[in-house]
Amino acid sequence: MTTETASADAAHSLPVPDHPALFLDFDGTLIDLAPEPDLVVVDAGLPDLLGAIQARLDGALAVVTGRELSDLDTLLAPLQIAGSGMHGLERREDPTGPIARPTQLPAISRLRERLGADRHVRGSGLLVEDKGLTITVHYRRVPHLKPVVEDLMREAIADLPELHLVPGKMLVEAKPFGDSKGTAIEAFLARAPFAGRTPVFLGDDVSDEDGFRAVAKAGGIGIKIGTGDTRAPLRLPDITASRAYLSRFLRR
Numbered sequence: 001m002t003t004e005t006a007s008a009d010a011a012h013s014l015p016v017p018d019h020p021a022l023f024l025d026f027d028g029t030l031i032d033l034a035p036e037p038d039l040v041v042v043d044a045g046l047p048d049l050l051g052a053i054q055a056r057l058d059g060a061l062a063v064v065t066g067r068e069l070s071d072l073d074t075l076l077a078p079l080q081i082a083g084s085g086m087h088g089l090e091r092r093e094d095p096t097g098p099i100a101r102p103t104q105l106p107a108i109s110r111l112r113e114r115l116g117a118d119r120h121v122r123g124s125g126l127l128v129e130d131k132g133l134t135i136t137v138h139y140r141r142v143p144h145l146k147p148v149v150e151d152l153m154r155e156a157i158a159d160l161p162e163l164h165l166v167p168g169k170m171l172v173e174a175k176p177f178g179d180s181k182g183t184a185i186e187a188f189l190a191r192a193p194f195a196g197r198t199p200v201f202l203g204d205d206v207s208d209e210d211g212f213r214a215v216a217k218a219g220g221i222g223i224k225i226g227t228g229d230t231r232a233p234l235r236l237p238d239i240t241a242s243r244a245y246l247s248r249f250l251r252r
């Protein structure tokens with residue numbers, strides 16, 4: 001059996017609820033990971049697929065991502081969909097409506113200054129992704145620096161109790177306490193067109209575990225993409241399978 005056939009078989013073995021609300025992580029779930037956030041490739045088929053699902057589900061589709069929503073709009077242009085960015089901090093309930101976001105904490109400015117001055121960061125191959133409300137340090141190009149990044153981020157926020165660290169694939173992110181992908185999904189499920197539907201959430205990374213918890217609580221389905229520990233009850237092997245599963249929402 002080819003890998004492609006195995007992915008298609010896996011996609012067809014999973015259930016699709018009768019009246020679903022679909023929540024999707026982005027990197028590693030809908031597109032392949034790249035060496036840097038700006039180097040990802042979005043094929044033309046993805047906006048087309050998401051736009052068709054958005055119409056088929058009467059708008060009950062949201063992207064729940066660690067990226068900024070404006071970043072996602074650029075990657076999926078001209079498509080806009082409802083969603084939450086920066087792990088629950090940003091919300092856009094109406095696909096073409098405004099993005100709601102809290103004000104930046106002074107603690108993030110302090111962290112920014114510290115990282116800018118850190119000798120480990122400058123010229124090291126590490127990448128600092130400043131999202132305004134959160135700051136991420138990527139070590140994908142220098143994986144041996146993982147323990148250095150973990151230590152430097154732990155120390156950098158040690159006296160900033162408003163912040164905590166979220167690990168991800170080859171990154172460590174500092175963000176304010178409170179919101180998560182789980183709180184974002186719960187908020188969407190409380191309102192139209194998501195309310196009253198069975199939630200399905202696809203994700204691949206640690207921060208997606210909050211989303212899996214939220215959909216389980218609401219009687220829905222969590223699907224982990226790829227390998228790794230998870231609380232999600234179902235799994236798909238890769239992005240090919242993820243996209244094949246999503247196309248089934250058009251055929252219901």
Ligand SMILES: O=P(O)(O)OC[C@H]1O[C@H](O[C@H]2O[C@H](CO)[C@@H](O)[C@H](O)[C@H]2O)[C@H](O)[C@@H](O)[C@@H]1O
Nearest residue numbers: 026027033034035036037065066067140169170
């Ligand atoms: O919640 P997601 O939509 O999956 O976003 C999680 C993070 O995605 C991005 O980082 C990841 O993708 C990069 C590009 O492929 C890759 O270089 C990096 O190693 C991955 O962790 C994004 O840059 C982060 O801001 C998101 O939090």
